[in-house]
Amino acid sequence: MRIQLILSFVAFLCLLTACDNKGQQANKEPETNKYQRVSPDFNADNAYNFVSKQVNFGPRVPNSQAHINCGDYLVSELKNFGAEVIEQKAVLTAYDGTQLNARNIIGSYNTDKSTRILLFAHWDSRPFADQDNNKAKRTQPVLGANDGASGVAVLLEIGRVLQSKMPEVGVDIIFFDAEDYGAYSETESWCLGSQYWAKNPHTPDYSAKYGILLDMVGAKNARFSKEEYSMHYAPSTVEKVWSTASRLKYGHFFPNAKGGAITDDHVPVNEVRKIPSINIIHKTEDESFFEHWHTTRDDMSNISPETMKAVGQTLLEVIYTEKGE
Ligand code: AHN
Numbered sequence: 001m002r003i004q005l006i007l008s009f010v011a012f013l014c015l016l017t018a019c020d021n022k023g024q025q026a027n028k029e030p031e032t033n034k035y036q037r038v039s040p041d042f043n044a045d046n047a048y049n050f051v052s053k054q055v056n057f058g059p060r061v062p063n064s065q066a067h068i069n070c071g072d073y074l075v076s077e078l079k080n081f082g083a084e085v086i087e088q089k090a091v092l093t094a095y096d097g098t099q100l101n102a103r104n105i106i107g108s109y110n111t112d113k114s115t116r117i118l119l120f121a122h123w124d125s126r127p128f129a130d131q132d133n134n135k136a137k138r139t140q141p142v143l144g145a146n147d148g149a150s151g152v153a154v155l156l157e158i159g160r161v162l163q164s165k166m167p168e169v170g171v172d173i174i175f176f177d178a179e180d181y182g183a184y185s186e187t188e189s190w191c192l193g194s195q196y197w198a199k200n201p202h203t204p205d206y207s208a209k210y211g212i213l214l215d216m217v218g219a220k221n222a223r224f225s226k227e228e229y230s231m232h233y234a235p236s237t238v239e240k241v242w243s244t245a246s247r248l249k250y251g252h253f254f255p256n257a258k259g260g261a262i263t264d265d266h267v268p269v270n271e272v273r274k275i276p277s278i279n280i281i282h283k284t285e286d287e288s289f290f291e292h293w294h295t296t297r298d299d300m301s302n303i304s305p306e307t308m309k310a311v312g313q314t315l316l317e318v319i320y321t322e323k324g325e
């Protein structure tokens with residue numbers, strides 16, 4: 001008798017919850033007030049593998065064999081993803097007089113479109129880990145999993161997506177060389193590849209509606225603040241990218257916070273080529289770069305597919321919501 005009572009009570013409870021679920025289902029808002037993404041999926045595992053592939057060549061320091069091998073790989077990958085590829089080779093003089101055999105690698109999509117978006121990152125890695133805690137390691141080269149390879153990896157995955165479905169606009173991807181061979185006291189010594197390209201674009205009078213630089217976009221819990229040159233030269237692009245990230249629920253990576261000015265590849269693109277360009281770069285709340293910046297610990301252990309997904313999907317959404325001509 002008692003068992004029966006309990007059983008019927010349990011049955012009664014089940015009925016109640018079933019009714020309740022049904023009620024919730026019926027009351028559920030139609031998904032209309034939820035933002036519907038228009039861009040194809042950015043595959044974060046692919047992006048992760050593109051970082052690993054670059055890092056496995058070793059440090060991509062100009063004039064090294066690893067640098068040549070990785071450059072060849074990037075050219076073949078862009079071609080594989082359907083881009084029209086132009087290689088721009090130049091001998092550039094570093095601050096210490098070293099002649100760098102540099103190579104800017106450019107991959108273009110929808111070349112007949114006049115409305116163009118420029119996406120860029122540097123692909124070289126720093127010759128000295130001068131920020132390493134261990135003094136003995138400061139003359140060693142940097143692997144640059146985050147500082148270099150992460151931005152390139154996000155752009156390779158974007159190239160793969162572009163091939164699968166063309167957006168309305170044209171897109172140019174540039175992997176700049178010789179960004180990281182600089183001396184901290186000499187502003188001009190950084191960004192040699194982008195400085196060269198800004199004065200000698202791959203097509204005469206090349207321009208774009210706006211440019212987006214990716215720098216250190218692969219670390220766990222990355223934080224991208226609104227960098228000062230970006231806000232000065234391209235505030236509407238900053239707004240577009242940050243609001244798109246927020247709509248896609250990636251707002252925690254893109255806080256509404258100002259960051260200081262950074263000498264980086266977007267500076268010559270803004271100042272010489274006059275393309276309004278922003279820098280998506282990892283900066284902590286206390287204004288320092290990502291933890292292992294310019295150390296021997298900038299390796300695969302820092303790399304997070306979640307961070308690259310947030311950056312890559314946001315960029316794809318920006319690209320696929322852009323109207324072309
Ligand atoms: C300077 O430290 C002068 N510029 C930062 C640009 C940079 C170096 N990004 C990655 N590595």
Ligand code: ZN
Binds near residue numbers: 126147180294
């Ligand atoms: Zn660097």
